[in-house]
Amino acid sequence: MLIDGREGRGIEESGGGSVMPKVIDMEVPEISDLNGVVQILEEAREIILPVGRWTQVYMARAGGVRGRSVHSSDKDADCWCAIGAITKACSELGLAPSARVGAEVVFQNQLPAEKTGDGRHYHMSIAQWNDVKNRRKGEVIAKFDAAIKVARELAGAGVSA
Numbered sequence: 806m807l808i809d810g811r812e813g814r815g816i817e818e819s820g821g822g823s824v825m826p827k828v829i830d831m832e833v834p835e836i837s838d839l840n841g842v843v844q845i846l847e848e849a850r851e852i853i854l855p856v857g858r859w860t861q862v863y864m865a866r867a868g869g870v871r872g873r874s875v876h877s878s879d880k881d882a883d884c885w886c887a888i889g890a891i892t893k894a895c896s897e898l899g900l901a902p903s904a905r906v907g908a909e910v911v912f913q914n915q916l917p918a919e920k921t922g923d924g925r926h927y928h929m930s931i932a933q934w935n936d937v938k939n940r941r942k943g944e945v946i947a948k949f950d951a952a953i954k955v956a957r958e959l960a961g962a963g964v965s966a
Contacts, residue, residue, distance in 0.1 A: 839960040841904030842911055846956055848894035849908070850949035853885055859942045861935060864889030887912070887935040887945050912952040 853859040860866050863874040867881035875882050877889040878896045885893055891912065895905035909931060916934050918926045935945060 838901065838904045838907060839956060841898070841900045842907040843953065843956045843960050844898055845891060845894045845900060845904055845908040846912065846949060846953045848898060849887070849890035850946060850953065852890040852893055853887070853942070854946065858884045859945060860884040860886055860889075861940065862886070864892065886932065887948070888931045891931075908952075908956075911956050912948060915948050915951040915955070 857869060860870045863886065865875050865877040865879060865882040865885045866872040867875045867879060867883060870884050872883070877885060877892040882889075882893070888909070891905060891908050895902070895908070913928050913931055916928050916931070918928055920926055934940070934948075
């Protein structure tokens with residue numbers, strides 16, 4: 806069943822009762838910790854929401870949006886890209902890496918699908934999408950909102966492993 810109602814994108818319930826993200830032309834893992842996915846997406850959104858807390862090119866920076874590159878969980882980090890915020894949120898919440906992967910898949914499924922010359926479809930990576938020239942923080946927050954909505958719908962539907 807397609808949850809978000811868009812052809813070729815969304816989340817489907819697999820036969821085992823867990824959730825299989827539908828990424829075009831790509832195999833992805835099943836998501837079993839949907840509550841963890843929701844928590845990660847909500848926390849990642851809050852991490853970058855304050856002024857000066859979102860960046861591009863690096864997962865995290867210390868010293869502001871033009872500062873030096875650091876690991877997303879570095880104590881000196883003060884701004885993050887979308888994927889860096891997801892990584893930091895998972896670490897702060899103490900959730901399994903599989904929940905982080907689930908959050909990434911749900912977020913990525915909100916990104917536009919492109920068609921290649923051979924007719925295959927793909928989604929731009931979160932990092933590529935985040936780093937597009939002239940990307941605005943409001944666009945990133947809106948994608949987090951869309952991903953959170955989908956994850957909440959799935960978690961509310963009681964779908965689990």
